[in-house]
Amino acid sequence: MTAIILDGIVLGLQFGLLAAGFTLVYGLGGVLNLAFGQMAVLSAMAVLFSMDAGVPVPAAVAIGLVTGGLLGLIFDQTILRPIYRRQGEARVLLSLLLTLGVAFMVDGFLNWRYPTAALSLQISGGPIDLIGVPMRRGSIVGSVIILIVFGLLFAFFRGTSLGRAVRSVIEDEEGSRLVGIDPALMLRIILIFSGILAAVVAVTQSMIRPVTVTAGFPITVFALIVTVVGGLGSVTGALLAGLILGVISTLATTYIGTFLSLIILLVAAAVTILIRPSGLLGVKE
Amino acid sequence: MTERFAEATGTAVVGGTERHAAQSLRSLLIPVLAIGAVLALVPLWLGDSRVLMTVAILGLAFAGYTIGFNLIFGSTGQLFLCVGALAGIGGYGTAIFADTVGLPIPVAILIATVAASLVGGLLSWIAVRRSLGVIFTGIVTLIFALAFENLLLGMGELTGGESGFLIESGRDGLLAGRTSAYFIMLGVVLVFLIVHGLLRRSHVGWAFRALRDDEVAAELAGVDVSRYRVYAALVGSAMLGMAGGIYAMSQGRVSPTTYAFSEVDVVVVVMLAFGGIGSLYGPILGAATFTVINEFLVDFGHLRLVPYGALIIILFLWIPRGVIPTVGDMMRRRRGPRP
Amino acid sequence: MLEVNGLAAGYQGNDVVHDITFRVGEGEAVMIIGSNGAGKTTLFRSMFGLSRPSKGTVAFDGEDVTGMPAQRVVRKGLRFVPAERHLFPRMTVHENLSLGAYPKRPDPETLSIVFDLFPRLAERRRQHAGTMSGGEQQMLAVGRALMSQPRLLVLDEPTTGLAPKLAHEAYEALAVLRGQGLTLLVAEQQVPLAMAFTDRGYVLENGVISLEGTSQELAADPRVRSAYLGVT
Numbered sequence: 079m080t081a082i083i084l085d086g087i088v089l090g091l092q093f094g095l096l097a098a099g100f101t102l103v104y105g106l107g108g109v110l111n112l113a114f115g116q117m118a119v120l121s122a123m124a125v126l127f128s129m130d131a132g133v134p135v136p137a138a139v140a141i142g143l144v145t146g147g148l149l150g151l152i153f154d155q156t157i158l159r160p161i162y163r164r165q166g167e168a169r170v171l172l173s174l175l176l177t178l179g180v181a182f183m184v185d186g187f188l189n190w191r192y193p194t195a196a197l198s199l200q201i202s203g204g205p206i207d208l209i210g211v212p213m214r215r216g217s218i219v220g221s222v223i224i225l226i227v228f229g230l231l232f233a234f235f236r237g238t239s240l241g242r243a244v245r246s247v248i249e250d251e252e253g254s255r256l257v258g259i260d261p262a263l264m265l266r267i268i269l270i271f272s273g274i275l276a277a278v279v280a281v282t283q284s285m286i287r288p289v290t291v292t293a294g295f296p297i298t299v300f301a302l303i304v305t306v307v308g309g310l311g312s313v314t315g316a317l318l319a320g321l322i323l324g325v326i327s328t329l330a331t332t333y334i335g336t337f338l339s340l341i342i343l344l345v346a347a348a349v350t351i352l353i354r355p356s357g358l359l360g361v362k363e
Numbered sequence: 364m365t366e367r368f369a370e371a372t373g374t375a376v377v378g379g380t381e382r383h384a385a386q387s388l389r390s391l392l393i394p395v396l397a398i399g400a401v402l403a404l405v406p407l408w409l410g411d412s413r414v415l416m417t418v419a420i421l422g423l424a425f426a427g428y429t430i431g432f433n434l435i436f437g438s439t440g441q442l443f444l445c446v447g448a449l450a451g452i453g454g455y456g457t458a459i460f461a462d463t464v465g466l467p468i469p470v471a472i473l474i475a476t477v478a479a480s481l482v483g484g485l486l487s488w489i490a491v492r493r494s495l496g497v498i499f500t501g502i503v504t505l506i507f508a509l510a511f512e513n514l515l516l517g518m519g520e521l522t523g524g525e526s527g528f529l530i531e532s533g534r535d536g537l538l539a540g541r542t543s544a545y546f547i548m549l550g551v552v553l554v555f556l557i558v559h560g561l562l563r564r565s566h567v568g569w570a571f572r573a574l575r576d577d578e579v580a581a582e583l584a585g586v587d588v589s590r591y592r593v594y595a596a597l598v599g600s601a602m603l604g605m606a607g608g609i610y611a612m613s614q615g616r617v618s619p620t621t622y623a624f625s626e627v628d629v630v631v632v633v634m635l636a637f638g639g640i641g642s643l644y645g646p647i648l649g650a651a652t653f654t655v656i657n658e659f660l661v662d663f664g665h666l667r668l669v670p671y672g673a674l675i676i677i678l679f680l681w682i683p684r685g686v687i688p689t690v691g692d693m694m695r696r697r698r699g700p701r702p
Numbered sequence: 703m704l705e706v707n708g709l710a711a712g713y714q715g716n717d718v719v720h721d722i723t724f725r726v727g728e729g730e731a732v733m734i735i736g737s738n739g740a741g742k743t744t745l746f747r748s749m750f751g752l753s754r755p756s757k758g759t760v761a762f763d764g765e766d767v768t769g770m771p772a773q774r775v776v777r778k779g780l781r782f783v784p785a786e787r788h789l790f791p792r793m794t795v796h797e798n799l800s801l802g803a804y805p806k807r808p809d810p811e812t813l814s815i816v817f818d819l820f821p822r823l824a825e826r827r828r829q830h831a832g833t834m835s836g837g838e839q840q841m842l843a844v845g846r847a848l849m850s851q852p853r854l855l856v857l858d859e860p861t862t863g864l865a866p867k868l869a870h871e872a873y874e875a876l877a878v879l880r881g882q883g884l885t886l887l888v889a890e891q892q893v894p895l896a897m898a899f900t901d902r903g904y905v906l907e908n909g910v911i912s913l914e915g916t917s918q919e920l921a922a923d924p925r926v927r928s929a930y931l932g933v934t
Contacts, residue, residue: 167497171497175675178629179672180672182671182675183672183676185665186666187666239801242793242801243801249791249792249793253789256773256776256782256784256847257801258774258777260773261773336517338517341513344510351502351503352495
């Protein structure tokens, strides 16, 4: 049982980071980035191709992170330009449709051109003992990386004036403009972050199981589910919801079955929308 | 109630005087019968190829799906991203009721259609009760679609899981033959058009337009927005279920991919966006166009998604109202201002 | 310092305010009074970049800022506190104030001035802005605006929902700041209070400026008295 819960936490941390990247963009810019999973996959491919070209693993990972950040920037400068021109619901709707279009284009191409590509980072060394449970080294390393990244995120948002500025845009966009903050610039920063976070998830996931080109849409779906439960624009909410859903998912998969476990997650998200649309820690409309 | 309404070919049961109803009927029947006549020629052309006839039947099924989606989204602005799932209730429902339960096929189709209708109506009712906006309605229905897909995969005993369900009933029936299946599907699609057309011309259609344009104003004008939304969902979902069920019987098998989001919803959205969201004949244009396009792309496997993705972007950026309304606008502008 | 000429603004093509022309000189305290719906909020929003005016010009310190987005206008040395305040609800009083100084770090001296003016804020430094009362939120909104040491402070209905005692306190605090060189532009419905603390005023009625003059002149004007001072 402890082993399952620990596995659930490992999964939960991944969920949390995915949701963090997704929820920041949704909470700050009102943009639903349905191509988020593809950003993760493309970053993973960058790492894969670098490694195949002989680049040592740490450098390849760095390339992957940079790729993620660049993808976020490219998104901001291209596909999101027409989306920014709308406000409110029109913006969310258009972002949903346009990013879905991009997602399909990327997914279709990758699956056709590199159907078998998969990123898998082997962490050498035997299992590590955690409170009596032998955990795979890859799970531990990946989880530690995610925890560090979360720590960095919290430090950024609470401790730096830029981080506070970003939060203020999520809190009240007009209010942030009234103190001289440019929401478009903040959104660009957040999109770059979002891309990097997607890359981190792809890399850490590959330490546990291979990340294939088909992982795009499942990643986006998970990001959406956890974001909905955790609340818009809240990184803490993302982490909390991620951990809860990670544990529930692992328990359900073990005792009930894979498909029904996914249904439970989906239902959790639906119930959250129906009962408490702002999520666990989101901004109440 | 909605079932019988659809079957009662063309008589305007809702609103309007008897004479008004007859006039509406004529101006609607003529284009619809014209479309029917043109589409009836397809078997003459493709009749020899079983494969191509199957494609044509699928095209008609998609036309049916798109008309249903048009009624739900185009008329009342409810973003139902579970078109495939609702059609799947019709398809799997028919298969299960016909084979496992042993009911006669028309009865199975009827029950499955009602089931789809009720589920769609329920989703709409929930969305209305919880005041879910367009986005959250979309997310909730997407969740339902994904849950349904996983349900099909998970309940292998009942549904055949990933490999699907081979339908034993009706192997010698009307829906097994390619031409007869085609004409049955065509008839159903034409009925859908007539139903939608009549709804639009009735006071129901007026209510739809009012609530889509300005919900607050509509409420003030006395339109019970919630009720009309649910009506639209009930009728539209019935169409989805029926089309899904008939298609299933004409294929003799169903599998999760038949009704998956990436197979159905994406395509339906593109078809409707292309044809014209809210336009009556848009779905026919969209379905015809993309069935043909899809045939040319079928050898490319996953690469097919690339043009679909590109089209979604292009359509929603530059031709958001779809081809038929945009062309209509252009023609109106060319004619110049009315004196 | 602030010059508005022929400004018109509204929603979706329909102008709510027309041909607005007025001035605020350095060191002055000017009021714009008018009843609900006269267009004060529309006017201010279009002047300070929260929406775009359809006609006319706005100049601050001689520089044309017409249609400039809010985040750029406020960097020129003015601060606008709208009626809705737009505070950051899940951030503390301290964080809200700190952001007022963006992009600079909050100046400790300025912070202590703000806390002197509004002692209640000092008591609630770590409280989340969203949990405070209306009066406290108003003080916080003004305090946040002051953190950047603006030369012009624009307030849209600063005393709405405030108990009379608090409203008086707020204006007294503003008078103190005036003494230190702050220029003030206020839109008010609570006319008597505004009149006591301002030099000049304009009356906005149905989207146009119908009267102008010194505050004393307006206070004595019979039309103003009957419409806004409840004197028959």
